[in-house]
Amino acid sequence: MPVNDSEYKKYLSGMDIIGDIAIINIKSEFLSKKTLISNQILSNIKNIRSIYQQTTGVTGQYRVKTLSYLSGVDDPVTIYKESGCQFLIDVSKVYFSPRLSNERLRIAKLVQPNEKLLNMFAGVGPFSIIISKYQPSCQIIDIEMNPIASEYAIENYRLNKIKNITSFCGNSHDIVLSKLSSDFSRILMPLPEKSIEFLDDAISMINKNGWIHLYWHLNSNDGDVLTNCNEVLNKKLDNSCKISSSRIVKHIGPGWYQIVFDIEVNK
Ligand SMILES: C[S@@+](CC[C@H](N)C(=O)[O-])C[C@H]1O[C@@H](n2cnc3c(N)ncnc32)[C@H](O)[C@@H]1O
Numbered sequence: 001m002p003v004n005d006s007e008y009k010k011y012l013s014g015m016d017i018i019g020d021i022a023i024i025n026i027k028s029e030f031l032s033k034k035t036l037i038s039n040q041i042l043s044n045i046k047n048i049r050s051i052y053q054q055t056t057g058v059t060g061q062y063r064v065k066t067l068s069y070l071s072g073v074d075d076p077v078t079i080y081k082e083s084g085c086q087f088l089i090d091v092s093k094v095y096f097s098p099r100l101s102n103e104r105l106r107i108a109k110l111v112q113p114n115e116k117l118l119n120m121f122a123g124v125g126p127f128s129i130i131i132s133k134y135q136p137s138c139q140i141i142d143i144e145m146n147p148i149a150s151e152y153a154i155e156n157y158r159l160n161k162i163k164n165i166t167s168f169c170g171n172s173h174d175i176v177l178s179k180l181s182s183d184f185s186r187i188l189m190p191l192p193e194k195s196i197e198f199l200d201d202a203i204s205m206i207n208k209n210g211w212i213h214l215y216w217h218l219n220s221n222d223g224d225v226l227t228n229c230n231e232v233l234n235k236k237l238d239n240s241c242k243i244s245s246s247r248i249v250k251h252i253g254p255g256w257y258q259i260v261f262d263i264e265v266n267k
Pocket residue numbers: 061062063095096097100120121122123124125126127143144145146149170171172173190191192
C-alpha cells in the first residue's frame with residue numbers, strides 16, 4: 001500500500017492538531033502501516049514535530065486519552081494557541097480538545113464585567129483563561145481533580161498573565177461544600193459524561209440569579225435532537241431553573257450528542 005503525498009487522510013478516522021503535535025486515529029484496516037502513514041503526515045504537514053496514535057477514547061475520571069508514540073520527537077508537551085491565549089499542555093496526561101474552541105469563545109462573549117464565575121471541571125484552564133482575557137474584572141474560581149492538569153492550569157495563568165483566577169485541586173462536590181459560598185453569577189460544568197450528577201451542587205452555588213452552562217452527552221434517535229434533550233433535562237430541573245437555550249456542541253457517535261444547555265437560575 002503506497003502512502004502518497006497528502007493521501008494519508010483516507011487512512012485516518014480522525015486527527016487533532018494541538019500545538020506542534022498531531023494525534024491521529026488510524027482506521028483498523030491500515031494499522032499494520034501506521035509508521036509509514038505517520039511518517040508521511042510528518043513530512044506533509046508543516047510545523048508538526050510529533051505524532052501520536054490515539055489508542056482509546058477519553059477514559060477514567062481524568063478524561064485522558066491513551067496515546068502511543070509514532071513519529072518525530074517523543075515529547076507530549078506542547079504550547080497550543082487559541083483566542084489570543086496560550087496553553088502549555090501534556091497531551092498524554094491531561095484532557096484537552098481543540099474542537100471546543102468555538103464553544104469557549106461563545107461562553108467568553110456571554111460573560112459580563114464583574115461577574116463571579118465557578119468552573120467546576122477546569123482542566124488546564126482554557127475556558128477560564130479565555131473568559132479572563134475577555135472580562136478581566138471578573139473573579140473566577142477553577143476546580144480540577146487531576147493534580148497534573150491543575151498544575152498546568154496554574155502555569156497557564158502565569159503564561160497568560162492572569163490575576164483573577166483562584167484554583168482548587170480536588171473533587172468539585174467536596175470543594176463546593178467545604179470551601180465556597182453561594183455567591184456565583186455563572187457556573188461552567190464541562191464534564192459531559194457526568195456533569196448532571198453535580199447539578200444540585202451548581203444550583204446551590206448560584207447567588208439569587210445566574211447562569212449554569214451544563215455540558216451533557218445525550219442520546220436521541222428520532223425526532224428533533226434538541227427538543228428531545230431539553231425534555232430529558234427539564235425533568236431534572238426545579239422551578240428555579242429554566243433552559244434558556246441549548247445547542248449541539250458535537251456529534252459523538254450514532255445517535256449520541258454533546259449538548260450544552262444554558263440554564264437561567266432565578267431563586
Ligand atoms: C472534559 S474535561 C474538560 C476540561 C476543560 N474544561 C477543557 O475544556 O479542556 C473534564 C475535566 O474534569 C476533571 N474532573 C473529573 N471529575 C471531576 C470532579 N469530580 N471534580 C473536579 N474535576 C473533575 C477531569 O480531570 C477533566 O480534566
